[in-house]
Structure formats: structure tokens, C-alpha cells
Amino acid sequence: MPFETPFKKPAFIVDEKPLAQEHYAYFLKNHTPSSLENADVVIVLGGDGFMLRALHTLLNQQIELPVYGINCGTVGFLMNTFQFDPLQDLFKKLHLSQPICLRPLIMRAVNEKGEEEIAYAINEVSLLRQTSQSAKIRLFVDDILRLETLVGDGILLSTPAGSTAYNFSAGGPILPLEANLLALTPINIFRPRRWHGALLPKTALVRFDVLDPLKRPVKCTADFHEIASPVSVSIQEDPSKTLTLLFDPDHTLERRIIEEQFMA
Secondary structure, three states, rough: OOOOOOOOOOOEOOOHHHHHHHHHHHHHHOOOOOOOOOEEEEEEEEEEEHHHHHHHHHHHOOOOOOOOEEEOOOOOOOEEEOOOOOOHHHHHHHHOOOEEEEEEEEEEEOOOOOOOEEEOOOOOOEEEOOOOOOOOEEEEEEOEEEEEEEEEEEEEEEEEOOOOOOOHOOOOOOHHHHOOOEEEEEEEEEEEEOOOOEEEEOOEEEEEEEEOOOOOOOOEEEEEEEEEEEEEEEEEOOOOEEEEOOOOOOOHHHHHHHHHHOOO
């Protein structure tokens, strides 16, 4: 459904790669960029990785503007396409675009000194072993012990938006955006043998306690933000944060997630 009020003040976040710069030069011929403080929409020119970093920048600066990505990378799962065509007007595409609201995960990692570090994840939070020794992790969901000891390379918790990325590569399920679920996916585990992960409600509070952290240290990663050697990591969706992504009506994020499940 088109927006009632057309966008008029775009701010641009642009990758340094030549294709992104080429797109930016094209837009500057017809559009005057606004600052993030004065804009009503954000245009991101780059690939999926750059889009992820741009969204984190907006999160950190507490800027809640709709974001329209234009693919200047490889896959472009979170992006839209744009052709250098006088008939393809940027503001018209923005006006017809469909919004998707995402809520990030908030991760709280505690080290052996009791110090807490907080980071956000739009795709997933993962714990991975740091040495040749397998990680040993105890798992709680909503303060209920669910796994006494997980032994393996690690474990991750993914949002629906991130379920087609690392989660899927690790053997986890692809989640529709409207499923209101999180995917808890083990990474190359040795014990328990027959456990293949779980689907949790989006309201779940997940806690990983690292067993024997000196001998078997892990690192935790919220998207690209890494924290070394935590002893405990808690993760849950942050209902106070909202990211609004805009997609062309003929290629929405929901449709892409469905298509991804049938790709050879």
C-alpha cells in the first residue's frame, strides 16, 4: 500500500565501492541529499553486508527512519534493484514501496570479572569455540534449564530476517517474517547427538553459560560485533527498537524468504 505522504528528503549512506559511487553520482543529478537529522527516508547504496552496518549505525544513533536499500553488491537479499532509466523515478519507487518492520536482538555478554557488554543483532547472535577444544555450553530458555551440556563448535540464535544467512548454512530452518519465532541452531555439535535445535517464541529469553571457559573459551558475535571469552550470554528481542525496511511491491522480503526455501 503506497505511503500517504510522499518522501521528499532522502539521506544517503553510500559504500565506497565503484558501483555504489556510480549510483550515488546518478542520484545527485536529480536529488539534493539531506542529513540524517533532517531526512524523512534513508537510501543505502551497497550490498547486504553494508546494509547491515548501515542499520547498526542508525540503531546506535537512535534514528528511526524508513530505509530503502539499492543493491550495489552481490546477493542483495535486503536490497532493491534500480536501473539507470529516466522512467524509473526514485521517489515514485519509494512511494510505492512496502514497509517491513524488524526488531533486533539485544545481547548481554558477561566476562569472568562480571563486566557486561551489550550489542545488537539484526541477523543472529552466535557462540563459537576459540581453540581446538570443543565448546561446552549450558542452555537456559526463560530461566528454565533446557540443555545441561552442549558439546561442539557452538550455537546461534537467529531472527527470521537472519534465518537465510548463517543460520541456514548451519542447518537451521528458514523462518517466515510473520512466524514470530527465533531459530536456535547448534553448530557442529557432538553432544547431545540427536538434538538439532529448536524454534522459540520471539519473546523468549535465552541464556548460554560457558562451561570451563578458561580451557574451552568461546567468542560471541552479534552480527559482526565480536566479544571474546564471555562466561555468560543472554539474548532476547528488544521490543523498544524498530527498524523499517522498504521493498518494491513485486519483490518483498517475505517473498524472498519463501523463494529461498525452494532454491536448488
